[in-house]
Structures are given as C-alpha cells and as structure tokens.
Amino acid sequence: MPEKTPNLRVDAERNRARVLAAAREIFAEQGLQAPMSEVARRAGVGAATMFRRFPTKEDLVTAVFASKMTAYADAVDEALNDPDPWRGFCAYVEKVCEMQAADRGFADVLTVTFPMAKAFEAERNRAGAGFADLIARAKAAGRLRADFVHQDLVMVLMANAGVVSATTEAAQDTWRRLVAYLVQSFAAEAAAPLPDPATPSQMYRALLRLA
Amino acid sequence: MPEKTPNLRVDAERNRARVLAAAREIFAEQGLQAPMSEVARRAGVGAATMFRRFPTKEDLVTAVFASKMTAYADAVDEALNDPDPWRGFCAYVEKVCEMQAADRGFADVLTVTFPMAKAFEAERNRAGAGFADLIARAKAAGRLRADFVHQDLVMVLMANAGVVSATTEAAQDTWRRLVAYLVQSFAAEAAAPLPDPATPSQMYRALLRLA
DNA sequence: AGGCAAGTGGATGTGGTCTTCCATTTGATC
DNA sequence: GATCAAATGGAAGACCACATCCACTTGCCT
Numbered sequence: 001m002p003e004k005t006p007n008l009r010v011d012a013e014r015n016r017a018r019v020l021a022a023a024r025e026i027f028a029e030q031g032l033q034a035p036m037s038e039v040a041r042r043a044g045v046g047a048a049t050m051f052r053r054f055p056t057k058e059d060l061v062t063a064v065f066a067s068k069m070t071a072y073a074d075a076v077d078e079a080l081n082d083p084d085p086w087r088g089f090c091a092y093v094e095k096v097c098e099m100q101a102a103d104r105g106f107a108d109v110l111t112v113t114f115p116m117a118k119a120f121e122a123e124r125n126r127a128g129a130g131f132a133d134l135i136a137r138a139k140a141a142g143r144l145r146a147d148f149v150h151q152d153l154v155m156v157l158m159a160n161a162g163v164v165s166a167t168t169e170a171a172q173d174t175w176r177r178l179v180a181y182l183v184q185s186f187a188a189e190a191a192a193p194l195p196d197p198a199t200p201s202q203m204y205r206a207l208l209r210l211a
Numbered sequence: 212m213p214e215k216t217p218n219l220r221v222d223a224e225r226n227r228a229r230v231l232a233a234a235r236e237i238f239a240e241q242g243l244q245a246p247m248s249e250v251a252r253r254a255g256v257g258a259a260t261m262f263r264r265f266p267t268k269e270d271l272v273t274a275v276f277a278s279k280m281t282a283y284a285d286a287v288d289e290a291l292n293d294p295d296p297w298r299g300f301c302a303y304v305e306k307v308c309e310m311q312a313a314d315r316g317f318a319d320v321l322t323v324t325f326p327m328a329k330a331f332e333a334e335r336n337r338a339g340a341g342f343a344d345l346i347a348r349a350k351a352a353g354r355l356r357a358d359f360v361h362q363d364l365v366m367v368l369m370a371n372a373g374v375v376s377a378t379t380e381a382a383q384d385t386w387r388r389l390v391a392y393l394v395q396s397f398a399a400e401a402a403a404p405l406p407d408p409a410t411p412s413q414m415y416r417a418l419l420r421l422a
Numbered sequence: 423a424g425g426c427a428a429g430t431g432g433a434t435g436t437g438g439t440c441t442t443c444c445a446t447t448t449g450a451t452c
Numbered sequence: 453g454a455t456c457a458a459a460t461g462g463a464a465g466a467c468c469a470c471a472t473c474c475a476c477t478t479g480c481c482t
Contacts, residue, residue, distance in 0.1 A: 009449055012459060036440060046461030051441060111377050152392075155374060155385050162373020163366060166322050170416035171409030174366050180405045181363075185396035194391045198382030205381035220479060223429060247470060257431030262471060 016053045018043040023064045027105030031165065032061060032112075034105075062119045065109050069123040072099060072110075076130030086143030089134050090183050093153070097160045097179045101172070104165060111154075111161040117208050145191040151203040156182055227264045229254040234275045238316030242376065243272060243323075245316075273330045276320050280334040283310060283321075287341030297354030300345050301394050304364070305387075308371045312386045315376060322365075322372040328419050356402040362414040367393055 008016065022043035026034045036057055040050045054060035075095050082088030100107035109116065117124075131153060138144035156179075163175045184190065198206070219227065233254035237245045247268055251261045265271035286306045293299030311318035320327065328335075342364060349355035367390075374386045395401065409417070 009458060011449065015459085035438080037438095040461095047440090048442080048444095048462080049460060052459075055441085057440070111373070151382075151385075152388070155389055158374045158377040158385075159370035159389055160373070162322070162371070162376070163369045165373070166369040166420070167409075167417045169420045171362075171413040173406065174362075174369075174409050174414075174417070176406040177363070177408055178366055178370055180403075181396040182392055184401055184403050185392040187401070190395055190398070190401040192391075192395050195384065195387040197388055198378075198385050202382040203385075206378045206385075209377070209380040220428060222479065226429085246468080248468090251431095258470090259432080259472075259474095260430060263429075266471085268470070 012053075015043070015045050015049050019045060019050050019053060019060070020064060023060055027061070027064055028103040031104035032108040036060070058116055061105070061109070062116050065106060065120070068099070068103065068106050069109070069120045072096065073123040073127040073130070075099075076127050076134060079134055080130060080137075085134065085137035085141045086187075089138040089144060089186075092131070092134060093156060093183055093186075094179055096153075096157065097175055100157065100160050101164050101175045104168065107157075107161040107164050111158050111207070139188075143188055145186060145188045147191065147194055148186055149197045151197045151200055152186075154203050154207065155197075223264075226254070226256050226260050230256060230261050230264060230271070231275060234271055238272070238275055239314040242315040243319040247271070269327055272316070272320070273327050276317060276331070279310070279314065279317050280320070280331045283307065283317075284334040284338040284341070286310075287338050287345060290345055291341060291348075296345065296348035296352045297398075300349040300355060300397075303342070303345060304367060304394055304397075305390055307364075307368065308386055308390045311368065311371050312375050312383070315379065318368075318372040318375050322369050322418070350399075354399055356397060356399045358402065358405055359397055360408045362408045362411055363397075365414050365418065366408075 019039060023039045026039050026042060036050065037047065039060070040047050043050065050060070054063060076092055079088040079092035079095070082091065096110075100110060109120070128150065132150055135144065135148060135150060139146060139148070159182075160175055160178060163178050167174045197203075230250060234250045237250050237253060247261065248258065250271070251258050254261065261271070265274060287303055290299040290303035290306070293302065307321075311321060320331070339361070343361055346355065346359060346361060350357060350359070370393075371386055371389060374389050378385045408414075
C-alpha cells in the first residue's frame with residue numbers, strides 16, 4: 001500500500017521513503033533519542049532533504065510509528081477473537097510487550113514520551129476500548145482478578161519499557177520473564193489485596209509528560 | 212557526621228556542602244540528567260566552584276549517592292533480621308523500590324546508568340550477598356518460589372525505574388501497585404513455569420551499559 | 423596588618439543536538 | 453530540448469550540555 005503523498009516528484013518520493021526506512025531502523029535500534037543526522041546519513045540524503053519532508057523530529061517520529069500504532073490497536077482485536085478470554089488477555093499483554101522489546105523507539109512512543117500523544121490518540125483510544133472489553137470478558141470468565149484495572153496495562157508498559165531499555169546490550173529476553181511474573185499475578189487465583197491504582201486521568205497525565 | 216574533606220578552607224567547605232545539598236535535591240527531583248548549571252544555581256555558587264570540588268558530573272553523582280548506596284546495602288541486613296524470612300524478603304523489595312521512587316537520581320544510579328559501577332561496586336556486592344541469603348531463607352521457609360533467582364531483583368529494579376520515571380508528574384504511587392503484583396507472583400503458591408532468567412553475568416553487563 | 427595560596431564567579435571553549443539557508447542540480451512540462 | 457519550480461546537500465545558525473580559564477577576591481598564617 002503506497003502511502004498517501006500527493007504530488008511529489010519521483011526523486012523526492014524515493015528519498016522520503018529512504019528516510020522513513022532509515023528512521024524505522026535507527027529508532028528501533030536506539031530509541032527516539034537517536035540523532036536526526038544519523039537518520040539522514042543512513043538514508044543517504046542531506047539534512048535539508050529530510051527536514052523538508054519532516055519539518056521536525058516529531059513529524060518524522062509520527063510518520064514512522066503510525067503503522068505500528070495501528071498494529072498495536074489491531075492486536076487487541078486479534079485477542080478478542082480468541083475463544084478463551086484469558087488466553088486472549090495474556091496473549092495481548094505479551095504481544096504488546098514484545099512490540100516494545102522489538103522496537104526501542106516504539107517503547108518510547110508508548111510510554112516515555114512526547115506530545116505526539118495527539119497524533120496517536122485515536123489508535124490509543126481504539127486499543128483502550130478493546131482492552132476494556134478484553135478485561136471484562138476475562139473477568140467474566142473468572143480468570144482475571146476482579147481488582148485488575150485498565151490502568152494496569154499502562155503500568156505494565158512503563159515497567160516493561162524500563163526493562164527493555166536497560167537490557168539492550170545484554171539479557172535482552174529479561175522482559176519475557178517480567179511479563180510472565182506479572183501475568184501470573186493477574187490471574188484470579190492469586191488475588192491478594194493491592195494498593196489502589198491511579199485514576200485513569202492521572203495515568204493519562206503521566207503518559208503526556210513531555211520529554 | 213562531617214564528611215572526610217581534608218584541609219579545606221572554611222568557605223570552600225561551606226560551598227562544597229551547599230553544592231552537595233543542591234545536587235541531592237535536584238537529582239532526587241529530576242534524575243541524573245539534570246544540568247550541572249542548575250545545581251550550581253541552586254547552590255548559589257559559580258560553575259567553577261562546583262567543578263573545582265567535583266571535576267566531573269560523575270564525581271558529583273558518586274559523592275551524592277554514596278550514603279544512599281550504603282543505606283541500600285544496609286537495608287538487606289535489616290531484612291535479614293526479620294524472624295519471618297518471607298516478610299523480610301517482601302519488605303526488602305518494597306524498601307528498595309521505595310528508595311527508587313523517593314529519588315529519581317537513585318533510581319538511575321541503580322539501573323539506567325554509568326560506569327560509576329566501580330565506585331558503588333562494593334556496596335552493590337554487599338547488598339547482593341545479603342539478598343542471596345534472604346532468597347535462600349525465604350525459599351527454605353517454603354514461601355518464595357523455587358525458580359526465583361537473584362537476577363530477578365535487578366529485573367524488578369529496572370521495571371520499577373521505568374514506572375517511577377514515567378510517573379513523576381502524575382500517578383506517583385503506581386510503583387506500589389507494580390511491586391505488590393510482583394511480590395504476589397514471587398510467592399511459592401502461584402508458581403507456574405517461567406522463561407529462563409538471564410545469567411548473572413549477562414545481567415551485570417546490562418547494568419554496566421553506558422549512558 | 424600583610425602576603426599569598428586557595429578559592430571564586432562569570433566568560434569562554436568544546437561538542438553535540440535540531441533546524442535553516444543557499445547556491446546548485448534535477449525532474450516535470452511545453 | 454528549453455524552462456523553471458521543486459528538490460538537493462553541505463555549511464551555517466541557534467541552543468544547550470559539560471568543562472575550563474582567568475582576572476579578581478578572600479580566608480589563613482605569621
């Protein structure tokens with residue numbers, strides 16, 4: 001599917017694609033703090049070319065991760081299709097954490113970062129709505145503990161981002177163990193009391209915190 | 212207890228103390244990425260004064276957190292004194308995470324950062340040895356799951372650092388809920404299989420990763 | 423009190439980032 | 453092919469970080 005880029009000269013379109021591809025690689029490897037100059041270098045274009053297409057770094061980041069945000073929101077639909085709600089729930093949590101582990105930039109997008117929030121708000125809300133559904137079904141099936149809340153997923157993403165970003169050099173699979181521990185504690189059987197969660201709006205504000 | 216600072220003019224000693232105090236505050240609030248200039252400003256001294264006492268930022272960080280590293284290692288002794296090994300174990304994990312939550316800079320020191328590793332290695336090892344003991348006792352008491360390993364604490368610290376650093380603006384107590392979930396999944400009762408942990412040396416390398 | 427090494431703050435240097443400017447080149451249209 | 457707006461790359465601007473220099477001040481010792 002060729003992305004919507006109206007009326008662009010073919011060389012410009014080609015360079016735009018190169019920049020996007022280079023940025024995808026570099027953000028995935030290094031996270032969002034990777035320098036723009038390195039993106040331009042790997043794309044084989046000058047800085048001006050890159051900035052003409054993506055006037056700010058934020059624009060580039062938004063363009064790079066738009067499709068991943070869609071995939072992120074789609075993942076919840078896939079989970080909802082699982083006939084076993086609990087298995088769907090677990091698979092979704094693992095899937096999302098795996099996306100973070102596979103792409104440091106995406107982990108940043110989901111947690112650590114920016115007022116790109118607005119650009120991604122729609123997909124985030126779509127994912128949130130689906131996840132609420134998933135929670136309800138898993139609870140109804142008696143497998144998810146009753147005091148689990150929507151905000152707990154955000155918490156998981158933050159925690160996972162911490163592990164992922166600390167284990168880029170070594171111990172890269174540690175996140176799997178973290179998620180396994182957490183998922184086990186989300187099961188209904190082991191439900192000892194918990195501290196109260198933050199309110200959804202508090203959690204939302206935490207996500208908006210600027211870099 | 213006046214810190215060991217040999218042969219320093221009284222005004223110099225006073226300024227040194229001011230810099231340390233300012234740095235303690237600022238690192239606690241903002242983490243280690245806080246600019247040195249702000250430390251100097253809050254201390255009410257010029258940049259040269261600060262850099263004369265602490266030639267590099269790393270030196271300042273080391274000086275600021277030396278006592279906290281000691282407290283960190285002492286906490287494990289306290290936990291070992293608890294007659295109930297499981298309660299001691301849980302209290303220790305919570306205590307350490309609370310230290311991270313109370314001081315963003317300390318959270319960075321324990322996870323995200325630097326070759327200050329060397330300066331803090333002794334205390335880290337002391338804490339590590341005590342924690343190994345704590346693990347053994349809690350397992351012997353049948354309360355800690357058998358497949359819990361030493362590296363899991365490092366994992367908890369990384370995860371907690373992620374939550375703490377994402378919730379400085381809002382939802383500041385979210386870490387408590389994370390820790391509660393994790394501790395419940397560390398209990399022997401709920402022990403479903405887990406992915407293998409990283410080796411200790413892999414985890415150590417992950418901790419050394421430079422900024 | 424006086425001499426002087428130690429201490430001081432602000433200006434400056436160095437290096438890194440994101441972003442813009444501009445002289446030149448290149449693709450699309452007639 | 454000729455024309456010209458679009459596109460280009462590299463240099464330069466603006467900013468912010470850590471660290472250093474230097475002319476001036478200040479505590480200390482006799």
